[in-house]
Amino acid sequence: MSYLINLEGGEGSGKSTVLKMLADELKEKGFSVVCTREPGGIDIAEQIRNVILNRENTAMDARTEALLYAAARRQHLVEKIIPALEAGSIVLCDRYIDSSLAYQGYARGLGMEEIFAINKFAIDDYMPELTLYFDVNPKVGLARIERDTDREINRLDVESMKFHYKVREGYLLLLSQNSERIRLINAENELDIVFADALETIVRFIEERQATADPS
Numbered sequence: 001m002s003y004l005i006n007l008e009g010g011e012g013s014g015k016s017t018v019l020k021m022l023a024d025e026l027k028e029k030g031f032s033v034v035c036t037r038e039p040g041g042i043d044i045a046e047q048i049r050n051v052i053l054n055r056e057n058t059a060m061d062a063r064t065e066a067l068l069y070a071a072a073r074r075q076h077l078v079e080k081i082i083p084a085l086e087a088g089s090i091v092l093c094d095r096y097i098d099s100s101l102a103y104q105g106y107a108r109g110l111g112m113e114e115i116f117a118i119n120k121f122a123i124d125d126y127m128p129e130l131t132l133y134f135d136v137n138p139k140v141g142l143a144r145i146e147r148d149t150d151r152e153i154n155r156l157d158v159e160s161m162k163f164h165y166k167v168r169e170g171y172l173l174l175l176s177q178n179s180e181r182i183r184l185i186n187a188e189n190e191l192d193i194v195f196a197d198a199l200e201t202i203v204r205f206i207e208e209r210q211a212t213a214d215p216s
Contacts, residue, residue, distance in 0.1 A: 001209060002085040004126065005202060006096035009134030010167050011157050012141025013187045014194060016094050018134070021195050022202065023092055029203075034084040037094035039072035042079045048072040053154035060155075066104040066115055073097070074122040081126065090206075096128055098174055098182070103156070106170025107163055130205045131178070132198055133171055134187035138164035141187075 007015040016037070023033045039049040051057065052068050073096070084091050097119045105115035138161060145157055175182045183201050187194055 001206075001213065002088050002090065003130065003206070003209070004081065004085060004091045004093065004096075004128050005130045005132070005205075006093045006098065006128040007132050007134065007198075008095060008098045008102070008171065008182075009187060010136060010138055010141050010164055010171070012144040013134035013136045014144070014191065015132070015134040015187070017191070018195050018198050019092050019094050022198055025199055026090060026092075026202070031206075032087070032089040034080070034089045034091050035094075036076070036080055036091065038076060038096055038099065039069055041076045041081075041093075044079075045072040045076040048075075053152075053156065055153070055155045055158065057155060062104060062108040062110055065108070066100060066110060066118060069100050069104065070118045070122040073100075073119065077123055077126055085126075093128075096131075097123060098128075098131060098133075098171070101174060102167050102170035106173065107166035112170075112173075128181065129209075130202065131182040132185050132201060133175055133182050134185050134194070134198075135168070135171070136187040138168060 007019050009015045019035060023035045026033045038045070039052055040046045048068055048071060052060075052065060052072075081091055081093070097116075100115050100119055101112050104110050105112035142157070142161075142164065145151055145153070175184055185194060185197050185201070189197070
């Protein structure tokens with residue numbers, strides 16, 4: 001069975017690191033796994049990513065930003081995610097539609113319903129079946145970024161602290177509205193604990209889905 005699972009969180013939440021660990025463990029368990037990210041994942045979307053996250057693009061309008069994310073998401077979906085799902089793989093995606101809802105819809109003040117409408121046009125009915133939200137205090141997450149000299153510093157990283165707290169508020173609102181899909185992972189724990197919590201959540205989700213598909 002194929003599943004679309006996205007990992008979400010503010011800057012410095014550690015989700016990208018954990019995603020790689022999850023992929024390795026799931027492959028060890030015999031699953032076919034495709035890892036990808038947004039914006040990006042394929043050439044056209046990576047080009048759009050470079051425009052969105054370029055620190056020199058400070059004049060970018062919030063609606064322009066939202067539309068660019070949606071455009072990158074559409075191309076990524078049709079070129080990589082859908083083929084992987086049709087091939088029976090688990091797709092682990094570093095960010096997906098929830099990022100747009102939290103960052104542009106809530107933190108930028110464009111409205112979650114408005115951003116969802118834009119993205120509904122882009123993704124059709126390809127919503128994630130499970131979302132792991134890596135929750136971390138923005139001060140903790142940004143401090144991690146400062147210590148990680150290998151990580152890119154992009155346009156969103158240098159937003160105000162107020163903006164990052166708004167992003168977190170947006171995610172927590174999404175969590176409250178979509179508790180059947182979104183699971184909270186305490187990303188302030190040690191890495192091995194965060195990984196174990198995320199893995200347990202995914203494995204339990206898969207087992208429940210398989211049991212439902214084959215009740216015998």
